[in-house]
Amino acid sequence: MATKEYDVLIVGSGHSGGMAANILTKQGLSCLMLNAGPQADYAKDRTNKAVQDLPYRGFGKPGALEHVFQANEFNANQWVDEKENPYTHDPAKPYNWVRVRLLGGRSLFWARQSFRLSDLEFKAAEIDGGGENWPISLADLAPFYSRVEAIFRVTGRKEGWPQFPDGNFIEQTYPPDSKTIQTFTDICKKQNIGVSKMRSSQGQGGLASSINLLIPEAIATGKLDLVANAIVREITVDKATGKANGTHFIDRHSKREMHVKAKVVILAAGTLESTRLLMNSGLANSSGQLGHWLHDQIYGVSVVASVPEAQDGKAGQGLMGGSAFLPRFRNLTKADKRNFIKGYCVNIGSGGSAQPNHFAAYGDELQAKLDHYAGSCVTGSIYGERVARFENKVSINKNILDAWGIPTLHIDVKDSDNELNMAKDSADSIEEIFKTAGWEIVSKTDKFYPPGYSIHEVGTARMGDNPKTSVLNKWSQSHDIKNLVVVDGSSFVTCGWQNPTMTILALSMRACEHLVEEMKKGAV
Amino acid sequence: MAEGGRRFFTVPQFATLKKLGAIFVPPLKGNVGAVDTDAPEFLDYLIGVSPAERQTLYRSGLDGLNAQARRQFNKAFADLDNKQADAILKPLLTPVPWVYDLPKDPMKRFVYQVHQDLRTATRNSPAAAAASASSGRRGGAGGGLYWNPIDPV
Numbered sequence: 001m002a003t004k005e006y007d008v009l010i011v012g013s014g015h016s017g018g019m020a021a022n023i024l025t026k027q028g029l030s031c032l033m034l035n036a037g038p039q040a041d042y043a044k045d046r047t048n049k050a051v052q053d054l055p056y057r058g059f060g061k062p063g064a065l066e067h068v069f070q071a072n073e074f075n076a077n078q079w080v081d082e083k084e085n086p087y088t089h090d091p092a093k094p095y096n097w098v099r100v101r102l103l104g105g106r107s108l109f110w111a112r113q114s115f116r117l118s119d120l121e122f123k124a125a126e127i128d129g130g131g132e133n134w135p136i137s138l139a140d141l142a143p144f145y146s147r148v149e150a151i152f153r154v155t156g157r158k159e160g161w162p163q164f165p166d167g168n169f170i171e172q173t174y175p176p177d178s179k180t181i182q183t184f185t186d187i188c189k190k191q192n193i194g195v196s197k198m199r200s201s202q203g204q205g206g207l208a209s210s211i212n213l214l215i216p217e218a219i220a221t222g223k224l225d226l227v228a229n230a231i232v233r234e235i236t237v238d239k240a241t242g243k244a245n246g247t248h249f250i251d252r253h254s255k256r257e258m259h260v261k262a263k264v265v266i267l268a269a270g271t272l273e274s275t276r277l278l279m280n281s282g283l284a285n286s287s288g289q290l291g292h293w294l295h296d297q298i299y300g301v302s303v304v305a306s307v308p309e310a311q312d313g314k315a316g317q318g319l320m321g322g323s324a325f326l327p328r329f330r331n332l333t334k335a336d337k338r339n340f341i342k343g344y345c346v347n348i349g350s351g352g353s354a355q356p357n358h359f360a361a362y363g364d365e366l367q368a369k370l371d372h373y374a375g376s377c378v379t380g381s382i383y384g385e386r387v388a389r390f391e392n393k394v395s396i397n398k399n400i401l402d403a404w405g406i407p408t409l410h411i412d413v414k415d416s417d418n419e420l421n422m423a424k425d426s427a428d429s430i431e432e433i434f435k436t437a438g439w440e441i442v443s444k445t446d447k448f449y450p451p452g453y454s455i456h457e458v459g460t461a462r463m464g465d466n467p468k469t470s471v472l473n474k475w476s477q478s479h480d481i482k483n484l485v486v487v488d489g490s491s492f493v494t495c496g497w498q499n500p501t502m503t504i505l506a507l508s509m510r511a512c513e514h515l516v517e518e519m520k521k522g523a524v
Numbered sequence: 525m526a527e528g529g530r531r532f533f534t535v536p537q538f539a540t541l542k543k544l545g546a547i548f549v550p551p552l553k554g555n556v557g558a559v560d561t562d563a564p565e566f567l568d569y570l571i572g573v574s575p576a577e578r579q580t581l582y583r584s585g586l587d588g589l590n591a592q593a594r595r596q597f598n599k600a601f602a603d604l605d606n607k608q609a610d611a612i613l614k615p616l617l618t619p620v621p622w623v624y625d626l627p628k629d630p631m632k633r634f635v636y637q638v639h640q641d642l643r644t645a646t647r648n649s650p651a652a653a654a655a656s657a658s659s660g661r662r663g664g665a666g667g668g669l670y671w672n673p674i675d676p677v
């Protein structure tokens with residue numbers, strides 16, 4: 001490996017890196033994939049345990065993984081260790097960076113909600129004046145979305161709504177809606193709010209990961225070498241040509257440093273790791289935009305209501321149960337003027353229960369309340385778009401190094417009134433629908449988690465036609481160095497309310513097919 | 525693990541915690557309560573290995589309740605009857621619509637936290653699991669797939 005020059009070196013093995021390996025090896029290119037962490041052995045690394053047998057009774061080890069609210073004592077070892085891999089932020093500006101370094105990255109654990117962006121996002125600047133348009137439109141990406149949806153076996157109900165583009169879905173029949181979901185749907189219809197169903201990747205065997213859907217085919221070509229525990233530290237550049245020619249990487253165990261050569265370098269390390277690598281290499285930033293425009297989605301806003309007929313143990317018999325999904329329904333046109341731009345989606349679940357924290361009560365009194373509401377609740381969980389803003393950025397913190405001596409990231413992100421106003425509108429709008437249904441509001445909050453919590457961080461090497469205002473071109477190549485390609489979420493211009501992975505996969509596929517053409521022409 | 529006894533809290537703090545266990549999580553509907561499951565002892569261990577902020581929340585909270593009991597009833601919190609304890613605790617209860625937006629007032633925040641922690645420590649205890657197994661009832665907190673440390677450095 002050390003002496004061989006590969007056609008393409010891919011940093012990272014998650015959705016984006018897996019797609020790159022899949023496309024490029026099938027085109028006959030020799031690829032090397034370096035991944036920072038080990039390969040998990042599902043049989044050996046997981047054990048069935050009862051919660052009472054865990055050292056901390058399910059509370060988790062105190063002080064570990066303070067930024068990963070998704071961590072619990074069962075899954076703690078799957079996440080990146082924050083002591084080995086620290087990052088910093090101002091205490092007043094918290095940021096939750098949620099990382100996985102196992103082979104397959106976050107594709108091992110994602111929740112598989114699968115959406116396309118629409119032209120409301122690709123052409124957002126025309127609608128709301130917030131930020132820039134993408135240099136591509138839905139029409140450019142649609143053929144790639146279709147192929148990705150086929151690989152990931154996405155289910156969904158086709159609606160024909162422009163804000164919620166349909167996809168290449170596998171057929172699914174939905175059971176009849178419960179009475180509460182019907183009531184909710186009828187009220188929404190009267191308010192011109194579209195009600196649909198969740199769209200989701202079925203994958204194979206319950207896993208929709210790079211390690212089962214993308215990388216095996218790449219390995220089968222005989223064209224992929226895969227090295228685990230290889231932490232890329234710096235991209236190297238040929239001084240004569242100015243082109244990327246390989247990377248320095250460090251073996252995770254021995255800490256020995258090595259170099260590998262390649263004609264093209266593809267970064268797929270996840271938005272912030274790819275950005276960190278570019279910054280630590282001092283590359284791809286003639287625009288001064290690298291590391292800026294970091295954004296994701298607001299999570300946490302929710303409303304819980306109880307259906308009176310279902311209280312005191314009378315839930316069931318077609319009354320409760322099932323779910324509904326509301327894609328963005330705010331600011332669909334320029335005429336829809338509110339105190340915030342962009343929009344949010346709502347996930348509705350029927351048949352839940354109230355929680356102890358909802359009540360100022362304990363002992364018998366609390367138990368009586370919990371029994372009264374058990375099974376009678378409908379919950380609306382809201383996810384909204386954060387606006388991409390130049391001020392929300394990352395930079396290199398040379399004073400704090402990770403366990404391998406690599407400078408870490410300082411993250412500097414703050415929400416604006418747009419996020420606060422959107423959150424308030426979303427909680428109010430769902431509360432109003434629940435009240436119209438005659439349901440009792442049990443709990444409502446318009447508060448949301450710190451930035452990063454959604455695990456949908458994007459935007460720090462955004463694409464664009466103008467090299468002065470963007471880091472990548474519309475093919476995800478660096479404007480400065482054409483044989484340096486970034487295929488993860490860093491290229492996003494605006495994230496939308498949609499979970500990003502289908503878009504990351506479609507962009508990676510598109511970028512790699514274009515790269516092959518360029519390499520054939522000798523243009524890269 | 526200090527299942528068996530107190531190590532972190534002072535004697536009065538621990539007595540207050542035990543009393544809170546008895547009040548907040550009594551044995552209800554045939555389930556075991558916090559005191560039967562050593563939940564206070566487990567929290568003594570857990571808080572003892574927790575970050576300083578959590579330790580301070582607990583210590584000040586327990587001391588605060590004890591001081592209030594002395595002011596109001598001239599007794600230690602642990603010696604109050606249930607009605608007296610209610611008189612102190614009820615004004616400190618707050619509904620928390622969202623668990624990452626906790627009450628700003630430190631006493632209210634402590635009371636919320638210790639209530640939730642006592643519930644979890646009770647539900648997830650070996651004693652609760654044994655009780656639900658021997659009664660043949662469904663319940664107990666259950667389990668899941670635990671990830672071992674994967675190829676640690």
Ligand SMILES: Cc1cc2nc3c(=O)[nH]c(=O)nc-3n(C[C@H](O)[C@H](O)[C@H](O)COP(=O)(O)OP(=O)(O)OC[C@H]3O[C@@H](n4cnc5c(N)ncnc54)[C@H](O)[C@@H]3O)c2cc1C
Nearest residue numbers: 012014015016036101105106111112113232269270499501
């Ligand atoms: C619990 C959870 C639920 C989610 N739910 C959804 C959902 O429902 N829908 C959705 O669309 N998205 C969801 N996501 C987000 C989704 O997982 C990510 O968008 C997607 O997997 C990102 O893929 P990626 O390839 O860009 O990055 P990653 O999956 O992060 O992969 C990056 C890889 O790069 C490697 N790496 C990093 N740094 C280096 C380095 N210096 N050298 C070498 N290798 C490096 C890492 O080891 C890692 O394997 C969820 C994520 C999680 C964790």
